Amino acid sequence: MVSQFSLVQPTQPVSNRRGRRRAVFGGIDLGTNNCRMLVGTPAAHGFQILDSFSRVVRLGEGLYETGKLSALAMDRAISSLAICADRARRWTGDEFTGPIRLRAIATEACRQAENGVEFVHRAREATGLPLEIINPREEAELAVESCAPLLRKAGRRALLFDIGGGSTEIAWVRLDSGIRPELIGYLSLPVGVVTLSERCAGACYQSEGFFSLVEDIITMLRPFESVHRIGEEIRRGGVVMVGTSGTVTTLAGVSLKLDRYRRGLVDGVSLTRRAVDDALAEACALGRDGLSRHPCIGMDRVEFVLPGCAIFAAIHELWQAPRLMVADRGLREGMLMRLMRDMPTHKHRYNA
Incomplete structure (x- = not known):
């Protein structure tokens, strides 16, 4: 298969409105629940977004029970990837002088599934995208990379977490080590x-079941705490907790009483521990019907809110940071920032 996108050769610049010429970069993140794409060009403070796409594909639907990606889930994912490929080609046509420099990744669903590698090869053939499965460490690194602009002058350390569809990545980060944040340790739950909604969605709507899940997840987190002594570092001060997941941005929307979700009001906001506790309590009290009517949630995400809250509540309880920084950014932004920084040396790595 010949890729229609460039990963190895430097990107040729494209024209902008003022006649200058800039390189174009793209990142595609195929997760357990969503397929997302971001296209951007370097700007003074990071990058300027040229195009974005997000669609719920539920690639991991049924994976917990069967161990495999279902035919329907794979079809949905490939259909969305094909849309991403078509939109990316807008930046590679005759109007421009070179191909977009693009990376496409798959995460936990493809790591877990017996047929994950087979699906990736099929998706590559069907779309022309250089889709690759990344490991949990790189997933944590990309999340840290995406949040780096928010972490400048944030303190000594950061505890960053990303509650995904199939896994939860925890990153323990040193901020006073030099130019960029440095990953000290990571954990992939x-x-x-x-996966949690498929295993025990009903339990999340009952107080006893919810807190039982929280305790189970705390037990999973304790070995990481034992190694890194994060709680002790929090008590010393200078540790910022950062959440990058949809669960956390939803809780921020609840806390801020938004009439609709607004990224500009959520990304980078710092919530007190009391505000976080109140938002968690409100989300749990709303129930399925109330959550589905909430302007920051809606029917397509309602079944995932309380499972996500249970995971977050475990992190929040074990590591009692005084404030939570909310980041509406993730792997796509991390890929773009890394591609822009490493353009001369980046190589295409396919580890499936």
Whole structure:
């Protein structure tokens, strides 16, 4: 298969409105629940977004029970990837002088599934995208990379977490080590909003079941705490807790009483521990019907909110940071920032 996108050769610049010429970069993140794409060009403070796409594909639907990606889930994912490929080609046509520099990744669903590698090869053939499965460490690194602009002058350390569809990534980060945040340690928990909703969605709507899940997840986190002594570092001060997941941005929307979700009001906001506790309590009290009517949630995400809240509540309880920084950014932004920084040396790595 010949890729229609460039990963190895430097990107040729494209024209902008003022006649200058800039390179174009793209990142595609195929997760357990969503397929997302971001296209951007370097700007003074990071990058300027040229195009974005997000669609719920539920690639991991049924994976917990069967161990495999279902035919329907794979079809949905490939259909969305094909849309991403078509939109990316807008930046590679005759109007421009070179191909977009693009990376496409798959995460936990493809790591877990018996047929994950087979699906990736099929998706590559069907779309022309250079889709690759990344490991949990790189997933944590990309999440940290995406949040780096928010972490400048944030303190000594950061505890960053990303509650995904199939897994939850925890990153323990040194901030006073030099130019960029440095990953000290990471943990990938095999629980996410999709897998947890399939295993015990009903339990999340009952107080006893919810807190039982929280305790189970705390037990999974304790070995990481024992190694890194994060709680002790929090008590010393200078540790910022950062959440990058949809669960956390939803809780921020609840806390801020938004009439509709607004990224500009959520990304980078700092919530007190009391505000976080109140938002968690409100989300749990709303129930399925109330959550589905909430302007920051809606029917397509309602079944994942409380499973995500259970995972977050465990992190929040074990590591009692005084404030939570909310980041509406993730792997796509991390890929773009890394591609822009490493353009001369980045190589295409396919580890499936």
